[in-house]
Amino acid sequence: SIGCTTMQVFVKNNNQWRAKPLTDKDIESYKTAAAKSRITAVFAHAAYLINLCATSPGILKNSRNAMVDELDRCNALGIKGLIFHPGAHLGKGETEGIRAIAESLNIIHERTPANTSLTVLETTAGQGTAVGYRFEHLRSIIDQVDEPARLAVCMDTCHVFAAGYDIKNEKGWEKTITEFDDIIGLEKLVAVHTNDSKKELGSRVDRHEHIGKGMIGLEGFTRLMNDPRFDKIPKILETPKDEEMHEDIENMNTLRSLVRTKHPRKEKPQLQ
Numbered sequence: 001s002i003g004c005t006t007m008q009v010f011v012k013n014n015n016q017w018r019a020k021p022l023t024d025k026d027i028e029s030y031k032t033a034a035a036k037s038r039i040t041a042v043f044a045h046a047a048y049l050i051n052l053c054a055t056s057p058g059i060l061k062n063s064r065n066a067m068v069d070e071l072d073r074c075n076a077l078g079i080k081g082l083i084f085h086p087g088a089h090l091g092k093g094e095t096e097g098i099r100a101i102a103e104s105l106n107i108i109h110e111r112t113p114a115n116t117s118l119t120v121l122e123t124t125a126g127q128g129t130a131v132g133y134r135f136e137h138l139r140s141i142i143d144q145v146d147e148p149a150r151l152a153v154c155m156d157t158c159h160v161f162a163a164g165y166d167i168k169n170e171k172g173w174e175k176t177i178t179e180f181d182d183i184i185g186l187e188k189l190v191a192v193h194t195n196d197s198k199k200e201l202g203s204r205v206d207r208h209e210h211i212g213k214g215m216i217g218l219e220g221f222t223r224l225m226n227d228p229r230f231d232k233i234p235k236i237l238e239t240p241k242d243e244e245m246h247e248d249i250e251n252m253n254t255l256r257s258l259v260r261t262k263h264p265r266k267e268k269p270q271l272q
Contacts, residue, residue, distance in 0.1 A: 002249050006041045006234035008083070011073035014047045017062050018069070022076055030077050041234040043120065043154075043191055044074050046084035053087035053100035053131065060104070063087075067108045067119075074117035081118030081190060083154045086132040086141060097131045102144035109147050118152045120190060125162035125206035133163035133204065135183040142184070153184055156193035156238075157224065158209070161216050164202040168220040177229065186229060194224070194235040194255065210239050211251045218258065225258040 012019035047066055054060040074082050089097025126133025142148050166172030196214030198207035212218040224230055241247045
């Protein structure tokens with residue numbers, strides 16, 4: 001209804017561990033609506049409670065079970081991938097946190113052998129003890145997972161900026177994307193969370209702002225919207241919004257206005 005061509009959803013309540021199972025009617029209804037829509041790619045975001053390197057055995061068990069459930073829901077609905085924050089090590093250190101995340105993913109993948117939805121690691125701002133604010137963290141997780149082909153990456157513009165990657169200026173943008181490609185590989189990038197940042201470069205604080213109203217500014221998003229390497233990668237807004245989503249319309253219009261007409265595009269950028 002607002003003219004987007006991609007979408008991010010929750011497949012259950014995002015602040016609860018469990019939810020009632022999807023019925024055949026739920027699945028049929030969703031797939032029918034999806035087939036009639038102009039949406040070309042749908043991703044899900046995992047529940048915020050999930051921490052795949054939790055120090056509490058109970059929370060770790062619940063996190064793994066919740067990821068299995070949400071991946072199964074994504075698979076049933078035909079959703080492309082489940083995006084999740086890698087986890088917070090809570091004081092046991094990044095190396096141990098990364099190892100625990102990979103171990104959790106191996107267990108989750110073993111329990112979902114027929115699942116075709118991608119498990120999508122999201123870059124983080126590095127707030128608190130969060131893992132994933134350096135590209136090397138994600139590379140290490142991928143390297144320690146038994147089925148790396150099932151993993152993909154979502155880059156959050158606010159998060160990488162807050163983590164210290166200066167995507168605002170031309171030199172910094174090119175350095176960041178080159179580094180991402182060298183360490184992780186652009187072929188692993190399946191989505192971009194397109195958010196401006198309320199906080200400054202390297203703040204390690206995760207606070208989203210409307211496009212052009214934050215510290216990244218229009219300059220940084222002009223580079224994103226005109227980089228041919230990102231043409232076919234879905235871009236998803238996670239900026240503040242009300243139920244009418246007029247803010248999303250304004251942000252989409254802003255992003256589309258940044259596309260230079262001389263830039264050779266075969267299709268319109270995917271946005272939500």
